[in-house]
Amino acid sequence: MLRLAFLGSGSSGNAALIRWGQTRLLLDCGFSVAELSRRLAGLGERLEDVQAVFVTHEHSDHVAALRGLSRRGHLALGLTAGTARAVKLAKRAKAERLEVRPGVPLRVGEIEVLTFRTLHDACEPVGYRFGFPDGSALGIATDLGVAGDGAVEALRGCALLGLESNHDPDMLRAGPYPAFLKRRILSDRGHLSNAQAADLLGRLAHPGLRQVFLLHLSKVNNRPPLAAAVLGEKLRSLGLGAGLAVVGPDQPLEYPARNRADAPRPQLELFA
Numbered sequence: 001m002l003r004l005a006f007l008g009s010g011s012s013g014n015a016a017l018i019r020w021g022q023t024r025l026l027l028d029c030g031f032s033v034a035e036l037s038r039r040l041a042g043l044g045e046r047l048e049d050v051q052a053v054f055v056t057h058e059h060s061d062h063v064a065a066l067r068g069l070s071r072r073g074h075l076a077l078g079l080t081a082g083t084a085r086a087v088k089l090a091k092r093a094k095a096e097r098l099e100v101r102p103g104v105p106l107r108v109g110e111i112e113v114l115t116f117r118t119l120h121d122a123c124e125p126v127g128y129r130f131g132f133p134d135g136s137a138l139g140i141a142t143d144l145g146v147a148g149d150g151a152v153e154a155l156r157g158c159a160l161l162g163l164e165s166n167h168d169p170d171m172l173r174a175g176p177y178p179a180f181l182k183r184r185i186l187s188d189r190g191h192l193s194n195a196q197a198a199d200l201l202g203r204l205a206h207p208g209l210r211q212v213f214l215l216h217l218s219k220v221n222n223r224p225p226l227a228a229a230v231l232g233e234k235l236r237s238l239g240l241g242a243g244l245a246v247v248g249p250d251q252p253l254e255y256p257a258r259n260r261a262d263a264p265r266p267q268l269e270l271f272a
């Protein structure tokens, strides 16, 4: 059965553990190796047991540990050719390279990995769809300026969806960021707003949708209750009973939640 744990999400770092049986993958590694290990240990997992690390793009909040991890022989690194060029992996890299090609499925253990192109200011950024032996799938779309038809096509039918819900445009416009950065975030190669995430959710909605995770919220230009309200309203308007959870920068969030008093708690969890 699936064990999914977001280790943190936001501009200070992104990583998620995706596990089915003995197959363990990481999506993005935007923390130091020590911090990744620490967060995994908090979930009872070890970096040594991870078979492959897949990466969305080369920005440091997604690849901070990549050079360190590339020196480990037990791991495979899944990157597009463009991302691999941009991160300039160490010559001493021991990790096996898995070439990620948008639209071409890969298999690691029991998990099928499919990628799709995203529009973002990076060399060859991608989003991911992970398929599991029970036929269910997890889709992750983060760091994209707009959600194109390719993303919608690739994420169709996913029971679990992680969607970027980066900012509220009014907060961003009125906020302290310099003008060039505001333009970049609002552009087609920047980040999805809460309303854009809701629009994407609307295009992906189906009766089998079980859970939506909101990712990469800006600490400055968004608030978890605001993002949850916009996306929660969307779910209600669609008549869907899927769960909705906001993934914060520091507190790991597990799905399904462990039924233990000391289990990490999400910052906010709403069930529509």
Ligand SMILES: [Zn+2]
Pocket (backbone or CB within 6 Å): 010, 011, 014, 059, 061, 062, 143, 216
């Ligand atoms: Zn990012």
Ligand SMILES: [Zn+2]
Pocket (backbone or CB within 6 Å): 057, 059, 120, 122, 143
């Ligand atoms: Zn980025």
